Amino acid sequence: MGIKINALKCTNCMACEMVCSYHRDDGFAFLSACIVAYRAREKKDYFGVLLKEEEVLIVARPEGLEINKIGEEADPDKKADASAKPMLLREGCDLCEDMDDYGPMCIAFCPVDAITLD
Amino acid sequence: MEYLSTDKILVIDLGTGDIEQDEIDEGLVQEKIGGIGMTTYLYEKYEKDEPIIIGTGLLSGTTYPSSASGQITAKSQVTGKLCHCPVIYKVGLEIKYSGFDYIVVKGKSDKPVYLWVHDGVADISDASGLWGKNVWESTDELRKFVGDDLLQTMIIGPAGEKGSNFAQVCFNHWSSPDRFGFGKVFGGKKLKGLAFRGMGMIEVAEPEDFVQRSLEILKDIKENSFLGNKGVGAMLGALKEDGMGDYLDPVTHRHSADYFTPYATNTALFLDEDPGLLPESKKDEPGILVSDIYALAAFKKLGLSVKDTGLALKACAKYGIDPFAVATLCGKTTLADITGSFDTIRGEVAIPGRGLFTSWCPVRPIFNDFGLSSEDETLAWWERRQAVAMIFGIQPMFALMCPEITENNLLELANLGTGLELSQDTLDAVVQHICG
Numbered sequence: 416m417g418i419k420i421n422a423l424k425c426t427n428c429m430a431c432e433m434v435c436s437y438h439r440d441d442g443f444a445f446l447s448a449c450i451v452a453y454r455a456r457e458k459k460d461y462f463g464v465l466l467k468e469e470e471v472l473i474v475a476r477p478e479g480l481e482i483n484k485i486g487e488e489a490d491p492d493k494k495a496d497a498s499a500k501p502m503l504l505r506e507g508c509d510l511c512e513d514m515d516d517y518g519p520m521c522i523a524f525c526p527v528d529a530i531t532l533d
Numbered sequence: 534m535e536y537l538s539t540d541k542i543l544v545i546d547l548g549t550g551d552i553e554q555d556e557i558d559e560g561l562v563q564e565k566i567g568g569i570g571m572t573t574y575l576y577e578k579y580e581k582d583e584p585i586i587i588g589t590g591l592l593s594g595t596t597y598p599s600s601a602s603g604q605i606t607a608k609s610q611v612t613g614k615l616c617h618c619p620v621i622y623k624v625g626l627e628i629k630y631s632g633f634d635y636i637v638v639k640g641k642s643d644k645p646v647y648l649w650v651h652d653g654v655a656d657i658s659d660a661s662g663l664w665g666k667n668v669w670e671s672t673d674e675l676r677k678f679v680g681d682d683l684l685q686t687m688i689i690g691p692a693g694e695k696g697s698n699f700a701q702v703c704f705n706h707w708s709s710p711d712r713f714g715f716g717k718v719f720g721g722k723k724l725k726g727l728a729f730r731g732m733g734m735i736e737v738a739e740p741e742d743f744v745q746r747s748l749e750i751l752k753d754i755k756e757n758s759f760l761g762n763k764g765v766g767a768m769l770g771a772l773k774e775d776g777m778g779d780y781l782d783p784v785t786h787r788h789s790a791d792y793f794t795p796y797a798t799n800t801a802l803f804l805d806e807d808p809g810l811l812p813e814s815k816k817d818e819p820g821i822l823v824s825d826i827y828a829l830a831a832f833k834k835l836g837l838s839v840k841d842t843g844l845a846l847k848a849c850a851k852y853g854i855d856p857f858a859v860a861t862l863c864g865k866t867t868l869a870d871i872t873g874s875f876d877t878i879r880g881e882v883a884i885p886g887r888g889l890f891t892s893w894c895p896v897r898p899i900f901n902d903f904g905l906s907s908e909d910e911t912l913a914w915w916e917r918r919q920a921v922a923m924i925f926g927i928q929p930m931f932a933l934m935c936p937e938i939t940e941n942n943l944l945e946l947a948n949l950g951t952g953l954e955l956s957q958d959t960l961d962a963v964v965q966h967i968c969g
């Protein structure tokens with residue numbers, strides 16, 4: 416089981432990033448999120464979502480999903496984003512196993528239901 | 534101030550180069566709440582230094598839905614009044630996470646400077662290399678210099694440097710809600726702009742209850758059928774600006790939202806690229822992000838094609854000039870004439886009501902009717918709604934759409950977040966002081 420992101424539905428609001436970080440930190444920050452709204456190509460209006468799982472980095476791009484095994488070279492033409500690098504050091508998605516009242520926080524809080532359980 | 538706060542006010546004197554940091558007294562929050570309650574207080578405190586006050590709402594950057602906005606409070610040299618401009622996109626959020634709830638910019642520099650605010654520290658930096666550059670070049674250069682594409686900026690372009698009454702403070706590359714000529718105030722201080730970046734942490738007094746209530750409010754919000762829409766065209770449609778959807782369709786790329794905001798209030802138009810393109814464009818500047826619905830409608834009314842409207846909006850954003858003022862005051866009807874008129878535009882843009890809040894926000898509800906009937910009632914509701922949104926840090930356009938954003942639940946979450954006991958009476962007093 417994992418989470419599935421529909422990057423075309425995503426509006427780049429960062430709610431998932433905030434609540435994911437909250438589930439680890441108990442405060443408001445963006446430091447520990449393993450899901451990140453990538454937004455560094457602002458002038459090109461190119462955005463989607465990055466998700467770090469235990470061994471893979473999933474890049475949910477508008478044109479489709481890309482799954483990169485952590486440690487392997489990514490396609491140099493498709494540099495994920497400035498946000499990808501620090502994410503590699505963070506803990507992977509645990510499906511918010513400790514958040515009994517919510518289940519996966521990013522799914523609960525995504526305002527446009529762009530994230531679902533797979 | 535321990536919770537929902539960085540506990541810091543930055544006070545910068547551009548004249549002397551002094552930089553100080555003050556703590557935020559809990560008693561002051563109990564009295565002024567936050568956002569424009571506090572920026573108004575700080576303006577009054579430092580009034581003789583003709584300050585610009587930049588701030589965040591008490592709930593900005595939290596899980597309260599649409600807690601996206603910050604504020605710029607200053608005296609408009611155009612209207613002579615103290616005015617409040619919302620800080621939108623993801624810029625308001627970054628102010629708080631860069632380490633400060635409020636920033637007071639006093640005095641005047643004698644050479645161009647920008648303020649670099651990051652991780653709880655601030656520097657006054659030389660901007661002589663940026664002076665003369667447009668908004669896009671300046672933001673790009675700052676991001677390159679710092680090596681971080683997520684750097685958020687408030688920046689002026691040539692319009693602000695030249696002292697145009699219609700100069701905007703732009704955010705990143707984009708036009709802003711500034712109808713007050715705040716770009717001229719920045720320019721008069723030789724302040725090219727501010728750059729924000731930070732990875733701070735905001736503590737919450739009752740985190741579990743705060744987040745639980747945030748989710749309940751979000752679920753109620755999601756019951757609204759208007760959330761089936763996205764972008765500026767649908768907003769204009771709801772405001773009875775007919776034909777906007779069809780007009781925009783051929784160039785609409787995607788819609789995006791401000792931080793944690795359930796409705797995507799921004800629409801990107803692709804002007805030099807296939808709008809249906811999903812992969813990243815190979816072009817550096819394929820289009821323009823639009824949040825100013827009235828500027829868009831006003832360019833359409835001049836008879837411009839949608840592509841020329843997009844190009845006019847892009848030229849305004851680069852020059853740092855209010856696109857609505859350009860469209861309504863330039864007296865031209867071709868793209869070349871319009872973009873050639875920036876330095877010669879004269880006239881006035883009407884500011885509604887008491888002149889405190891921006892007409893970038895429609896002076897009526899969007900999508901919902903909020904049970905309002907007369908014009909007077911609507912104007913009074915609008916001013917209060919704008920004031921409350923900017924006290925708490927709510928995206929001000931979304932506040933006009935969504936009845937589930939209530940004063941009651943804003944106060945409730947503010948109290949859960951801070952551990953204070955802010956009451957309706959306190960809020961009424963703060964609004965009364967702001968609105969007079």
Ligand code: SF4
Pocket residue numbers: 418431434435438449450466507508509510511519520521522
């Ligand atoms: S399920 Fe939880 S841990 Fe996984 S990405 Fe979503 S919020 Fe983060």
Ligand code: SF4
Pocket residue numbers: 420424425426427428429430431432452464524525526527528529530
């Ligand atoms: S919460 Fe949903 S819409 Fe917002 S950035 Fe995450 S996936 Fe996108």
